[in-house]
Amino acid sequence: MSNLILLILCIFLGIFLRKTKLFPENGHLALNSFVINISLSALSLYYIPKIVLNFQVIFPVMVPWLNIILAVLFFTFLGKKMKWSQTLIGALILCAGFGNTSFVGIPVIQSVYGESGLKTVILVDQPGSFVALSTLGITIANFYSGEKNSVSDILKKIIKFPPFIAFSVALILNLVNVQVPLVIDEVFAKLGATTVPLALVSVGSQLKWEKLDKESQPLFWGLLFKLLLFPAVIFILYFIVLKQKGEMIEIALLEAAMAPMITAAIIASAHQLEPKLCNLMIGVGVPLSLLTLSLWYLVMKYSGL
Numbered sequence: 001m002s003n004l005i006l007l008i009l010c011i012f013l014g015i016f017l018r019k020t021k022l023f024p025e026n027g028h029l030a031l032n033s034f035v036i037n038i039s040l041s042a043l044s045l046y047y048i049p050k051i052v053l054n055f056q057v058i059f060p061v062m063v064p065w066l067n068i069i070l071a072v073l074f075f076t077f078l079g080k081k082m083k084w085s086q087t088l089i090g091a092l093i094l095c096a097g098f099g100n101t102s103f104v105g106i107p108v109i110q111s112v113y114g115e116s117g118l119k120t121v122i123l124v125d126q127p128g129s130f131v132a133l134s135t136l137g138i139t140i141a142n143f144y145s146g147e148k149n150s151v152s153d154i155l156k157k158i159i160k161f162p163p164f165i166a167f168s169v170a171l172i173l174n175l176v177n178v179q180v181p182l183v184i185d186e187v188f189a190k191l192g193a194t195t196v197p198l199a200l201v202s203v204g205s206q207l208k209w210e211k212l213d214k215e216s217q218p219l220f221w222g223l224l225f226k227l228l229l230f231p232a233v234i235f236i237l238y239f240i241v242l243k244q245k246g247e248m249i250e251i252a253l254l255e256a257a258m259a260p261m262i263t264a265a266i267i268a269s270a271h272q273l274e275p276k277l278c279n280l281m282i283g284v285g286v287p288l289s290l291l292t293l294s295l296w297y298l299v300m301k302y303s304g305l
């Protein structure tokens with residue numbers, strides 16, 4: 001219960017700080033940088049060495065990759081039917097193709113599954129969301145905006161990214177079965193503990209609701225895909241077709257149902273892919289996802305599968 005209270009409190013605290021101007025206009029950028037480069041790196045170094053690597057690990061890792069691949073197929077087809085512009089299609093692919101697996105995902109999963117659930121979140125977020133965004137996401141943004149980045153430039157960004165370095169080190173520690181000294185492990189745990197409050201305050205400070213104009217129809221389709229259609233695909237594929245069960249699979253489904261990723265929306269906006277729509281996808285999608293996540297949780301628990 002305390003985790004749920006923390007989630008709601010920190011989001012409203014972020015909104016309050018922005019509304020009262022006690023928070024610098026771009027203060028969320030500093031919080032985002034700390035969470036991404038320090039907090040998430042610490043979580044990887046704390047949890048990844050402790051994960052038992054088995055076949056089931058592939059299911060949470062594949063969620064973000066399936067998300068962006070299906071988003072490309074869905075919005076390319078729908079965009080042609082609706083006669084949408086290339087920039088609009090690109091914006092929807094990026095905003096609906098990546099879930100908020102860390103900034104919203106970590107506090108939500110922690111509130112439901114406790115600390116043990118964070119191991120699965122890191123699997124979804126690091127080799128899943130981050131690598132997919134850094135490769136397919138950047139490529140898609142470049143394609144729909146008309147810009148070009150070489151493969152070598154993308155690879156350099158990935159290799160130099162602190163969370164990727166931390167994940168790689170943590171994975172090596174796991175594979176060679178090296179136990180991190182308790183004192184160092186506690187440092188990683190305390191740094192990782194900053195993720196939830198800082199991420200939620202950042203999310204709250206960035207939530208903005210703008211007047212709907214021509215964006216209402218694309219916004220509807222974008223959120224329909226991200227919050228309902230894609231999670232439905234994962235539910236049918238994982239629970240019914242592949243007959244998978246357990247906490248890791250449940251968390252994979254909830255991560256599939258997370259709101260649009262803030263970082264993906266920022267990348268889309270930076271490439272001039274309908275910035276207003278991107279902001280609406282976040283501003284409407286994050287609070288709405290708290291309701292749809294509850295729906296998916298109930299579906300899992302009472303489906304009898």
